[in-house]
Amino acid sequence: MLDGMTTTRPRPPRILRTRWTPGPTPFALCPVHVSVTDFTARGHVQAGAVALAGLRLRRTWHRTPGALGLWLWADLAGRRSGSVSVWTDEVALKEFVTRPDHLAIVRAHRGRGALRATAWTAEDFDPDEVWSRAHSLITGPTPWPHGPVHLEEA
Template identity: 40%
Template sequence: MLRSTWHPGPATATTALIAITDFHAHRRRDLLSIAQAGRDLAASWSTLPGAIGMWLWAMPLSGRSGSVSVWESEEALTAFVRWPPHVQVVRRFHQSGTLHTHRWWTQEFTHPKAWKEAATHLKT
C-alpha cells in the first residue's frame, strides 16, 4: 500500500470522527486520474472547516485508492461531502468504480492509532 504524508487541517481535537473511502476502480488505468483528483482536493485541506487532517492511499495492483480523513464533527464531514470541488470529483468518477466507506469515532485521536485501525479495515 502507498500512503501520502499527513495533510493537516485547521481543526484540532482529541475526540474525532475517522472516515475511510475505499474506491475500487473498474479499470486500473483510471487510477492515475483518480489519484490526481484526490491530490487536488488534498491541496485545499488546510482550509476546510472542521478537518483535522487526512492521508491519501493507493493499492495500484488491486485497483483501489482512497482516503482516511479525520474530522471534529459529523457536520464538518457532511459539509466536505457537499463541498462543490468534492461533488465535481464524485460526479466525474461515479461510473468508474465502486465506493465503500466506513467511519467511527475515537475518544483519543492519535496519528498512529488512527492509521493502524484504518489499515485493518483496508486489508479486507
C-alpha cells in the same frame, strides 16, 4: 503442506500513503470523527484519474473547515485508492462531502468503479491507532461494516 501440495496465502495489498496533511483545525483532547474511503476503479486509467483528483483536492485541505487532517492511500496493483480523514465531528465531514469540488469528482467518476466508506468516533486522536484500524480495513483482515456502493447509486 496438504497431501503433498503447498498452499500459499494471497499477499496483502501493498499500500502507499501520503504524509499526514494537517487541516486548519488545531488538535485538542476531544472526540474526533474518522472517515475511511476505498474506491476500486474498473481500470487502471480510471484508478490514476481518481488518485490524481484526490491529490488535487488535498491541496485545499489547509482551509477545509472542521478538518484535522488526512492521509491519502493507494493500492496500485488493485486499482484502489482512498483517504483516511479526521474531523472535528460528523457535521464537518458531511459539509465536505457536499462541497462543489468534491461533488464534481464523484460525478466525474460515477459508473467507473465501486466505493466503500465507513466512519467512527474516537475519544482522542491517536494517529497510530487510527491508521492501524484503517489499514486493517483497507488490507482486508477487518471486514467493512457495509458492502461497496456503486457510484451509480451514490
